Amino acid sequence: MGKGPPPGARRARTLQGSFPYLGRLGNLATVTPTDRLRGHLEGLLLGALAASGPAHGYALIVTLRRRSGGEFDLPEGSVYPALHRLERAGLVESAWVTAATRRRRVYALTAAGNEALAAERLTWSRFASAVHGVLEPGVLL
Numbered sequence: 579m580g581k582g583p584p585p586g587a588r589r590a591r592t593l594q595g596s597f598p599y600l601g602r603l604g605n606l607a608t609v610t611p612t613d614r615l616r617g618h619l620e621g622l623l624l625g626a627l628a629a630s631g632p633a634h635g636y637a638l639i640v641t642l643r644r645r646s647g648g649e650f651d652l653p654e655g656s657v658y659p660a661l662h663r664l665e666r667a668g669l670v671e672s673a674w675v676t677a678a679t680r681r682r683r684v685y686a687l688t689a690a691g692n693e694a695l696a697a698e699r700l701t702w703s704r705f706a707s708a709v710h711g712v713l714e715p716g717v718l719l
Contacts, residue, residue, distance in 0.1 A: 615650065619660045621698035622650065624669065624691055632686035634675075635661055661685055669694050 626641040642650040664670040669691035
């Protein structure tokens with residue numbers, strides 16, 4: 579007999595690591611909007627930049643909060659690393675701007691960012707339609 583956990587226990591741990599909600603499935607009401615954003619933050623930031631035009635990070639946080647009806651109230655610690663990833667990928671560009679004696683990094687979409695946003699909109703539309711088809715009774719795609 580091996581010394582590790584039984585095979586079923588190992589499988590459950592792997593699934594929970596893959597699906598962040600699994601540990602909370604007993605009460606779906608506890609799944610937060612931030613949990614639901616996993617994997618979508620970069621696309622939302624591209625959309626916020628398209629809606630607002632060039633903006634600094636905190637202005638993007640405000641844009642996301644306002645355009646989501648308060649559902650996406652994100653901490654700076656999530657937004658700035660995502661903006662840096664987008665910049666490294668060439669989807670946004672940034673420049674330091676001084677306004678009212680305060681230096682801020684302002685982000686803007688690049689042409690590649692606009693293309694990525696168009697692809698994200700199409701992907702999201704398909705995904706949302708599929709989820710709607712599963713969750714709503716009587717709706718078939």
